[in-house]
Amino acid sequence: MFNPRKIGSLDVFNRFIRSATAEFAANSDGTVIDEYYELYANLALGEVGLIIQGHLYIMDEGKAHKKMAGIAHEYHLDGLKQIIQSVHKTQTGSKIAAQLNHGGLHSVSKKAPSVPEGKNAQVMTEEDIESVISSFGIAASRAKQIGYDAVQIHSAHEYLLSQFLSSRLNQRNDSWGGNLENRASFLLSVYREIRSKVGSNYPVLVKINSTDEPKQGFPVEDAAAVSKWLADEGLDLIEISGNQSIRTKFDHEAYFAKNAQYIKNNIGDMPLSVVGGNRSFEVIQQLRHEFADFISFSRPFIREPDLVHKFRNGKQKADCISCNKCFNPPLIITCLDKII
Ligand SMILES: Cc1cc2nc3c(=O)[nH]c(=O)nc-3n(C[C@H](O)[C@H](O)[C@H](O)COP(=O)(O)O)c2cc1C
Ligand code: SF4
Structure with a gap:
């Protein structure tokens, strides 16, 4: 876990990734508040x-x-x-990536590939699709220009790009819907647009669902196929998640590990990380040993930003109990189980 590894051209000094975690603290115009700086510095200081x-x-x-x-x-x-x-001025060597997203059905615009049952959505036109693809490219250029070490395309958790991937949510009968290749063409177009803007040497990552269970529309075989297409196009890392990403109760750790292993077997040398319920050092070491190049965490780092440092000094298990009280914090994302 403590050996360095490259993600494309980027040197990462260990195998710990902090999976994207919304801070719930921006101003209404989307600008950030000062508390973000300490939050991110603490993750860097936490190794x-x-x-x-x-x-x-x-x-x-x-x-x-x-x-x-x-x-x-x-x-x-x-x-x-x-x-x-x-992050950079801590001089710990920690790197920081921007995660780029469009909420689609779950956004202000309620734009979606098609209208899912019982939902009030606006079906995206060809112009809408082109405009979103172009906006992803512009956002990635901005991210590179201001100094992010990498960008990640959010194609998981039922946001717009994963809505297109799902045969349940994407009922289009044009070239953006139907078979898997068509449904994946939006994500691939976004990837190509970003690549054309940031160049071949800049690390581009994707977060993807490995399943949308308990619903049905994007099984692990589809996730593996799409991941392979991305690998063939030069993607630098795939991060494996799932639709039910923030389970409150789970009977075993690392609940997407089996799917992630299946995907890893299909993608050649592209590095992979897996997120979801990773808590014990023993388990994550086993995942590393078996297939995972990196291990990602979200909630454990909310509770213990210095968890990596603690693992390095012999801690066996993260303290996070996955209660999900951390959503909608009073100021900025924080562990509300510890405070109450
Ligand atoms: C408060 C909160 C905010 C989150 N925000 C994001 C986000 O912005 N982008 C994302 O891809 N996932 C987000 N997630 C999901 C996590 O990245 C992760 O996939 C999920 O929590 C499972 O991992 P864990 O068991 O390590 O927490 C969020 C999770 C939590 C708890
Ligand atoms: S409130 Fe704290 S213990 Fe509960 S899920 Fe969030 S970080 Fe973990």
Whole structure:
């Protein structure tokens, strides 16, 4: 867990990734508040190899929830730059990536590939699709320009790109819907647009569902096929999650590990990370040994930003009990189980 590994051109000094975690603290215009700087500096001081910042909306209409931060406008960039600097100036070697997102059905615009049963959505036109693809590219250019070490495309958790991947949510009968290749063409177009803007040497990552269980529309075989297509196009790392990403109760740790292993067997040499219920050092070491290049954590780092340091000094298990009380914090994301 403590050996370095490259993600594309990026040197990461250990195998710990902080999976993107929304901070729920931005101003109504998407600019960040000062508390972000300490939050991210603490993760760097805690020895996280790669920190993926909470999702950023790439255009106003893709904003997924209140207090979400943006990268849609030039006026967003000063605050984001200070977050990057707060990580880099710790001089621990921690790297920071921007996660780029459009909420689709779960956004201000309620734009979606098609109208799912019981939902009030606006079906995306060809122009809408082109505009979203272009906005992802612009956002990625901005991220690179202001100093993020990498970008991650959010294609999981039932946000727009994963809505397109799902045969349940994507009922289109044009070239963006139907078979898996068509459903994946939106994500692949976003990837290509970003690549064309940031160049071949800049690390681009994708977070993807490995399943949308208990619903049905994106099984692990589809996730493996899409991951392989991305690997063939030069993606630098795939992070494996699932639709039910934040389980409160789980009877075994690392609940997407089996799917992640299946995907890893299909993607050649592209590095992979797995997120979801990773808690014990013994278990994560086993995942590393069996197939995972990196291990990602979200809630454990909310509770213990210095968890990596503690693992290095012999701690056996993260303290997070997965109660999910940390959503909608009074100021900025924090462990509310500890405070109460
Ligand atoms: C408060 C909170 C905010 C989250 N925000 C994001 C996000 O912005 N982007 C994302 O991809 N996942 C987000 N997630 C999901 C996590 O990255 C992760 O996939 C999930 O919590 C499971 O991992 P864990 O068991 O280590 O917490 C969030 C999770 C929590 C608890
Ligand atoms: S509030 Fe619960 S889920 Fe969130 S970090 Fe604390 S223990 Fe973990």
